[in-house]
Amino acid sequence: MLEKTLVLAIIVQLFIASFSSLLVIGLASFFDPSALDKYNSPRSNVGIVGSGELKQFIERGHIRPHNYTNLSSAVTGFYNNEVDAIIVIPKEAANGTEIIQVMTYLPKSDIKGTLAMLQLKKPLENYEAYAQDLRTSRLGFEPIRLIVDRSPKKTSTYFEFIYGILIPLLIFTPIFISGGLIIDMLTEEYERKTLDLLLVSPLSFSEILDGKMITAIIIVPAQALLWLLLVTINGVVVNNIGLLLILSGIVAAIVVILGAMIAVRFKKRMVSQYLYSLVLIMLFLAGYLFSNSPFNLATRLSAGSIGAQALVYFGVYAAVAFGLYVGVKRMGMRG
Amino acid sequence: MMIRGLFTISKWELRRTRSTISLKIRFISIFILILIGTASFFAAQSGLHINDNIYKVVVTDESIASVIGSDSKFEVFVAEEERAKYLFEHDNFDILIIGKRIYYHNNEKSISAFDSLDKAVKRYNEASLITFNDLNNTFPVWITIDNLAREQSFLSPSMNKLPEMETETSPDTQSTTGSQSDQASSTQTAGTPVAGIPGIGTTQNARVPTLEEISGVDQISPISEQTLSTPSHLSPPIPFKSIVLSFLFIFPIYFIAQFFSSSIMEERIKRKGELLLVSPVSSAQIVLGKLLPYLLGSIALVALMTFRLGGSPWIILVVLPISLIYLSTAFLGAIIARSFKELSFVLIFLSVFLSGYIFFPAMFSNVHAISIISPMTLVVRLLENETVTITDYMFSTIPFYLVSILIFIFGIFMYREEDLFTQKTVSGKLLDSIQEFIKRAHFPLFSLSIVLIPIAFSIQMMLIVLMFNFPIRIGIVLFIIVAAFIEELVKSVGIYTAFSRKMSDATTGNALKFGILSGLGFFAGEKLLLLVVIASISSSAFGSVMGAGLLIFPLILHVTSTTVASLGIRYSGCRYYFASVILASVVHAAYNLYLVRSVILG
Numbered sequence: 020m021l022e023k024t025l026v027l028a029i030i031v032q033l034f035i036a037s038f039s040s041l042l043v044i045g046l047a048s049f050f051d052p053s054a055l056d057k058y059n060s061p062r063s064n065v066g067i068v069g070s071g072e073l074k075q076f077i078e079r080g081h082i083r084p085h086n087y088t089n090l091s092s093a094v095t096g097f098y099n100n101e102v103d104a105i106i107v108i109p110k111e112a113a114n115g116t117e118i119i120q121v122m123t124y125l126p127k128s129d130i131k132g133t134l135a136m137l138q139l140k141k142p143l144e145n146y147e148a149y150a151q152d153l154r155t156s157r158l159g160f161e162p163i164r165l166i167v168d169r170s171p172k173k174t175s176t177y178f179e180f181i182y183g184i185l186i187p188l189l190i191f192t193p194i195f196i197s198g199g200l201i202i203d204m205l206t207e208e209y210e211r212k213t214l215d216l217l218l219v220s221p222l223s224f225s226e227i228l229d230g231k232m233i234t235a236i237i238i239v240p241a242q243a244l245l246w247l248l249l250v251t252i253n254g255v256v257v258n259n260i261g262l263l264l265i266l267s268g269i270v271a272a273i274v275v276i277l278g279a280m281i282a283v284r285f286k287k288r289m290v291s292q293y294l295y296s297l298v299l300i301m302l303f304l305a306g307y308l309f310s311n312s313p314f315n316l317a318t319r320l321s322a323g324s325i326g327a328q329a330l331v332y333f334g335v336y337a338a339v340a341f342g343l344y345v346g347v348k349r350m351g352m353r354g
Numbered sequence: 355m356m357i358r359g360l361f362t363i364s365k366w367e368l369r370r371t372r373s374t375i376s377l378k379i380r381f382i383s384i385f386i387l388i389l390i391g392t393a394s395f396f397a398a399q400s401g402l403h404i405n406d407n408i409y410k411v412v413v414t415d416e417s418i419a420s421v422i423g424s425d426s427k428f429e430v431f432v433a434e435e436e437r438a439k440y441l442f443e444h445d446n447f448d449i450l451i452i453g454k455r456i457y458y459h460n461n462e463k464s465i466s467a468f469d470s471l472d473k474a475v476k477r478y479n480e481a482s483l484i485t486f487n488d489l490n491n492t493f494p495v496w497i498t499i500d501n502l503a504r505e506q507s508f509l510s511p512s513m514n515k516l517p518e519m520e521t522e523t524s525p526d527t528q529s530t531t532g533s534q535s536d537q538a539s540s541t542q543t544a545g546t547p548v549a550g551i552p553g554i555g556t557t558q559n560a561r562v563p564t565l566e567e568i569s570g571v572d573q574i575s576p577i578s579e580q581t582l583s584t585p586s587h588l589s590p591p592i593p594f595k596s597i598v599l600s601f602l603f604i605f606p607i608y609f610i611a612q613f614f615s616s617s618i619m620e621e622r623i624k625r626k627g628e629l630l631l632v633s634p635v636s637s638a639q640i641v642l643g644k645l646l647p648y649l650l651g652s653i654a655l656v657a658l659m660t661f662r663l664g665g666s667p668w669i670i671l672v673v674l675p676i677s678l679i680y681l682s683t684a685f686l687g688a689i690i691a692r693s694f695k696e697l698s699f700v701l702i703f704l705s706v707f708l709s710g711y712i713f714f715p716a717m718f719s720n721v722h723a724i725s726i727i728s729p730m731t732l733v734v735r736l737l738e739n740e741t742v743t744i745t746d747y748m749f750s751t752i753p754f755y756l757v758s759i760l761i762f763i764f765g766i767f768m769y770r771e772e773d774l775f776t777q778k779t780v781s782g783k784l785l786d787s788i789q790e791f792i793k794r795a796h797f798p799l800f801s802l803s804i805v806l807i808p809i810a811f812s813i814q815m816m817l818i819v820l821m822f823n824f825p826i827r828i829g830i831v832l833f834i835i836v837a838a839f840i841e842e843l844v845k846s847v848g849i850y851t852a853f854s855r856k857m858s859d860a861t862t863g864n865a866l867k868f869g870i871l872s873g874l875g876f877f878a879g880e881k882l883l884l885l886v887v888i889a890s891i892s893s894s895a896f897g898s899v900m901g902a903g904l905l906i907f908p909l910i911l912h913v914t915s916t917t918v919a920s921l922g923i924r925y926s927g928c929r930y931y932f933a934s935v936i937l938a939s940v941v942h943a944a945y946n947l948y949l950v951r952s953v954i955l956g
Contacts, residue, residue, distance in 0.1 A: 027703040034706060098504060119495045127501040136499070136588060143585035147495040154491040155483070162479045163421055167456040171465040175473070178466035179427075183405040196702070203695045211623070256462070288694055289616045290379055296609070297386040304393035310406035310426070322463060323446065324408050324429070 032192065032246070063135035064101060066093040069108035073121070073146050077106065080142035082135070097124065104135035113150040181255055182322040187314045189250065190263065193242040194271045195299060198278040201235040202291045205282035228283075228351050232275050239271035240264040247321075258323035262330075266320065269333060270313045272340040274302075280347045359635040363643025367617065371647075409467040412438045413451040425474040428467075476586070497588060499581050599663065600716065600733040606655045607677050608705060611684035614648040618688035619697050625775045637769040641762065645681060652677040666736045672729050672747070675754035679708060682761040689768050690780050707816055726750055727815070756808040767791060788851045799868055802848040803875030807883065810844045827954055831947065838915075838942035842935050845872045845912070846919040854928040865924035869917030877912040881905065915942040 062083040067074060068090050078084050085102050087093035093105045105124040111117045121143070125132035155162070205228075208214040217227055243264055247257050257263070277298060282291045306312040311332050319325040407429040413419050414435050423430045433441060435452055442450035442457065448467040450457040456471070458464040483492040583589075621627030630640055656673045660666075683704045691697035716730035725731040729750045732742050767790035768774075773783045791805075792798040814837050821829035849868045853860045858868075915938045922934025947954070 027699045031703050031706045034710065094502075097502070100504075113494075116490055118490055121495065121497045122500065123497055124500050124502055126504040129504065132501075140585060140588045143495070143497065143588065147585045150494045151483075151492070154494055158486055158488060158491055160483065160486065160492070162482075163418070163475050165418075165451065165454050165456050165471075165475060167458075167468075171458070171468055173462075173465045173469065175466040175469040178462060179405050179408070179470070182408065199698055200695070203698060207694060285379070287374065289374060289613065289620075292612065292616075293609070294379070294382065294386070296612075297383055297390070301386055301390045301393060304390060304397055307402040307404065308393065308396055308400070310403050312403070315403060315406050318405060319408055322408055324410060326446075 032189070063103050063131065063138050065135055065139065066096055066102035066105040067108065068093045068105060069110075071108040071110070072113055072149075073108050073143075076142040076146040076149075077139065081138045094124070097126075103129075103131040104139065106139065113146070114153045116154075119150060182318050186247075186250065186255075186257065186321045187317040189246040190243045190267050190317050191270070191314070193239045193246075194267065194274050197235040197239050197271055198274040198295060198299065199292065201232060201275045201278045202282045202295055203288065204231045204235070205279060206286060206288035206291050209282075209286040210288060224351050225348060228279065228347070232272075232279055235275045235278075236268065236271045240268045243267040256323075257321045259320040259326065259329075262326075262333075263317060263320050265333060266313065266316060266329070266336075269336045269340055273336065273343060274299075276340060276343040276347050280343070280350060283347065283350050356636075356639060359639040360643040360646065363630075363635065363640055364646040367644050368647050371613070371617070409449065409463075409470065410447045411449040411451065411467070411471070412441050412447050414438055414453060415451070418451060418454070421478050422471065422474060424478060425470070427470055428474070480586075493584050495585055497583055497585060499583075501581075599737055600730050601713070602663075603656055603659055603669065603673055603733060604676060604709075604712070604730075606659075607652050607673075607680050610648050610652045610655075610677075611680040611705070612701065614645070614681055615684035615688040615697060615701060616694075617644060618685060619691065619694060622688075622774050627774065628771065631769075631771055631774075638766050641685070641766050641769055645685070645762075648681060649677060652681070663737075666739075668742065669733055669736050672732045672736065672742075672751070675751040675758065676712065676729055678758035679754045680705065682758040682765070683708065685765050686761050689765055689773070690783060692777055711812070711816055729754065753808050753812060757812060760805060760808065764788070764791065785847075785851050785855070788848060789855050789857070792848060792852060792857060797871070797875075799848045799852070799871045800875035800878075803845050803872050804879035804882075806844045806847075807876065807879045810840050811883075813840055830950065830954060834946045834950070835939070835943045838946060839935065839939040841876070842915060842919055842938040842942055845876050845916045846923070846931075846935055846938065848872060849916075849920045850923055850928065850931050853923055854931075860924050862921070862924060865920040866917060869920035870913050872920070873913035873916035874909075876916070877909050880912075881908075911942065911945050915939075915945075 062081055064085060065077070065082045066085045066087050067077060068087050085096065087096065087105075090105070090107060093102070096102050097105055103126060107122040109119050109121050111119045113119070123136070123139070125136055208217065214227075218224060222230075244260070247260055247263065251257055278291075278295055281294050281298070285291045285294065306314045309315075313336070316325070316329055316332055320329055403426065406426045408427055410429050410431070411422055412431045412433055413422070414433065416432055419430045419432050422428050431441070431447075438450055438452065441447050448459065448464045449471060456468065458468045486492050621630070631637070635643070653670060653674065656677075657667075657670050660669050684701060687697055687700040687704060691700050712728050712730050715725045715728040716734055717725070719725045719731045719734045726746055726749055732746060732750060735742055764784075764787040767787035768783050772778070773786055778786075788802070791802060795801050814833075817833055817836055817840075821833045824832060849865075849872060852858045852868065858864050918941055919934045919938035922937055923931060926934060
């Protein structure tokens, strides 16, 4: 008998995960043309007008060149879909002193144009490096140049997205949900007046509060573990899973206790959820403001950049959680 | 009289909300909002520390250490050569630089670190070049991009060859490009056909860039498309900043939808809303009356943001259907859920899907016409001071309007005592509303199928997103099967309601009749939609699709599969409804799979 809400929660997180992986592929391919090589995009048809040094660079690119004698014939070819981009070779020389202006024409809002531009980028960059080398030597500029035997043909976008954004997202979303959950659990008791009934039982308010909070906190590392396992099955290496689970537990404690404080103070569901959302946004933003924040720690732990040293920071966060716990207990006794 | 009742409810709704949110809470929220504003300000200044210290680098040269250290992604250590080598091998370092030579491990992290290092050094060099203040010699090459409107060739996606991965394709393959979005859309908006050569004078010169522009090359003004840049800063025209800005418009709507659903839900607990239902106002007046303040509130907030950000007032009109869809789904959630906890989950579920549907296509604004599916693209365009045509508007917003209105209609049917205050199941309540529809509408089964098309369509769009995760052949097959299931479900649900609620006798004659009617309705609605959509796009395609011969087969398909379902319900009974639907989907999917067999089998 599958609880409806559990099924929904799982479907939501599945959707988020699949959606974001799709986004990565899309975005990565736009910013790193080499990432597109895996998909073997066809060469774009590029119209070249004029001649000069730049032409040799372009012809070496991953494009199919069409030569035109003048711009208007190139434009005609463009509108006949013979070419998807036009580039006009400038008159200025690389070792000259004038700005080298390169005019390009692309189709508006057309993916063929974007592809053509991405394929032209590499030869243009090479040409720029060539011209810069010639000219900056006059200025006595020495660029920092590092040497490597063989350059790997892979980009950092994918890696940094997985560990910088996706994995923290998977770990922290259950925490946000748990915060909302504790508020619902507590305000429900207040609004339906069932709290009085509970208090008549041998349990004290303190124990009731503890029980509810523990429920909300415990499910977080459980979910985080599931997601990390899923991600591992998909081929991503996640380091320090144990430490990550502890981190998720501690941060869950902080968020859940905060939520409980709001619920105990305001007792009404709508108001509590509203304030909780605001506090959450603020914490979320603050979390991205400095290193060693929970998000950053999650990134570094999963990528393997930090190990047991993280325990120091865990200590700090645990202390915060403890302080909040004392606070909510005091509030419970008063309220 | 009808309007007056509506307004009274709205007034009461406002009064109630005002009393719930006391003065103290308003102060607290303003305080928190100020904190949020401050935090965002700092975030904008120093950037988001997302990947701080993710890579560990050991170098022997101090000067190189300071170059690399300028990028917060790297944790840099300096050591003697022997010690450095040892650390690189044994202490989890990603990059080793001895003198000027780089060494990296052959694992994913190291390679990624290498690429980031490359980018960091390039950035550093560029920054030093800028200090020379001599544009001609430091940044000699400048590219000017001129975007020409060209009518996109409307090719019905040629499904002869699929984009192959990791194999060599010959340069003259006729395949559509590797972008998978081509499959998802069979529609592309046409640019206005251009006569002559617009804007290209014979003496067109690229502008000489000013110094501000170079130093600002990294932060291109958020509202304009990039037209002038150096080669290394050439990037695709994805207007990221505009997309983020457009997100700001949607953000308040989430909150307002939350409040709306809470308000509806509250009246269901302990039958508090019963008095209202007994009063002379109709359900429609109650629901619309409650909706009004929240709808107006969201419009007001959007208007406020538009004026603060200096955008075009048309943005308000574009965001309207988005507000409607969030409010309508919040409403539906509030009617269906049995408790606040359940409501939270239902709302999260619905808003995640909606947000995905709305934001994902907008990522492709300026790049591909499929972005028109989402109204957010229109907002992005308006923010970039581009024009938006009426056809664009209608194409993106009509599904939203239709689905919202639909949800409200069915929701109003459910807004009565038996469904609000009982613990009926979700399916029970939904069938109740369908029953109401059948009782009240003309040609009920025919029009029910038509009316449910936007919902089927939207779910299928979301399916496409999910199917991207699978290798392409499996994805297509899965999509066809699940899409068929959804369509059969939609077509047969009216028949199921009619039989299970004993609205008509479950005879073979009726089963046949209903099957044909329902299938006919779906077919008619589908083709009508296609007509409207395609006619607004290209006259040539219109002709080829509407050839009469082509229409017969889909008609037969829809009628046949629905009749299979209805006969199934007739003979196996209402208890095995899903089995009947599955049978019908098999028929439907088989037909579709047969059509694309050449693609799948390669």
